[in-house]
Amino acid sequence: MNYFVHESSYVDDDVQIGAGTKVWHFCHIQRGARLGSNCSLGQNVNIGNNVRIGNGVRIQNNVSIYEGVELEDNVFCGPSCVFTNVVTPRAHFPVHGVYAKTLIKEGASLGANSTVVCGHTVGRSALVAAGAVVTKDVKDYALVAGVPARQIGWVCECGRRLNSGLTCSCGRRYQEHDGHLSPVNQ
Numbered sequence: 001m002n003y004f005v006h007e008s009s010y011v012d013d014d015v016q017i018g019a020g021t022k023v024w025h026f027c028h029i030q031r032g033a034r035l036g037s038n039c040s041l042g043q044n045v046n047i048g049n050n051v052r053i054g055n056g057v058r059i060q061n062n063v064s065i066y067e068g069v070e071l072e073d074n075v076f077c078g079p080s081c082v083f084t085n086v087v088t089p090r091a092h093f094p095v096h097g098v099y100a101k102t103l104i105k106e107g108a109s110l111g112a113n114s115t116v117v118c119g120h121t122v123g124r125s126a127l128v129a130a131g132a133v134v135t136k137d138v139k140d141y142a143l144v145a146g147v148p149a150r151q152i153g154w155v156c157e158c159g160r161r162l163n164s165g166l167t168c169s170c171g172r173r174y175q176e177h178d179g180h181l182s183p184v185n186q
Contacts, residue, residue: 018055036073048085054106068099068118075104078112078130085118105140107157114149127155141174141181154181 002019005011009027018037023029025043033047036055046064047053053065054073061079065071068085085099100119104110108122111130122128122138129145129152138144143153143161153161154176156168166174166181173184 042079060112066099067097069102069104069116071104072106072108074107076109077104078110078114080113081110082113082115083118084116087119108138109159125155125157125159127159139180157183 003017003021005023006025008025009023011029012031014031015029016034018035018039020038021035023041027041027045029035029047030049032050035047035053036057038055039053039057041059042061044062045059048065048067050067051065052070054071054075056074057071059077063077063081064083066083066085069083083102085102086095087100102116102118103121105122105124107125110116110128111132113130114128114132114134116122116134120134120137122134123140123142125140126138126142126144128134128138128149132145132149133147134144135148138149139151141154142151143155144150145152154166154174155161156170156172158168158170158172160168160170162168162174166176174181175184
């Protein structure tokens with residue numbers, strides 16, 4: 001075994017866990033889940049059936065990732081962030097495995113206590129502020145905040161807010177075209 005699972009955690013059958021991944025206290029990884037390498041799952045994380053998680057993902061304490069949600073490489077999920085997977089949940093009308101798809105793209109970060117309503121995509125290297133509620137797709141490199149979440153700026157791949165010239169203190173530069181941001185080749 002080239003990964004770590006704390007003795008208080010449960011890993012169901014038919015689960016794949018990549019090399020170097022660490023699963024801490026009181027976690028549950030359900031059947032069919034696939035976790036990449038070098039991930040970290042904090043205390044009390046639940047990974048639902050058939051969930052796909054990329055490499056280098058960091059999931060902080062008290063996060064449940066339900067079936068229908070996919071996290072690409074290097075995603076950060078802050079403490080107690082929330083995902084949903086049913087648009088109109090009703091206890092007396094179960095959906096029996098029919099879930100809305102949610103995609104969190106490579107390098108995106110979700111702040112503490114943020115919520116991503118199912119059926120949406122959070123773009124590459126986007127930053128969702130703590131407590132924000134995502135109710136529509138978030139563009140690559142967008143900084144969103146509020147309830148509902150609205151774009152308030154742009155962020156660099158490194159996570160810092162871009163200035164008005166779309167440059168970062170780390171030296172990366174970006175360009176905007178038709179309301180979308182892309183890196184400038186350096």
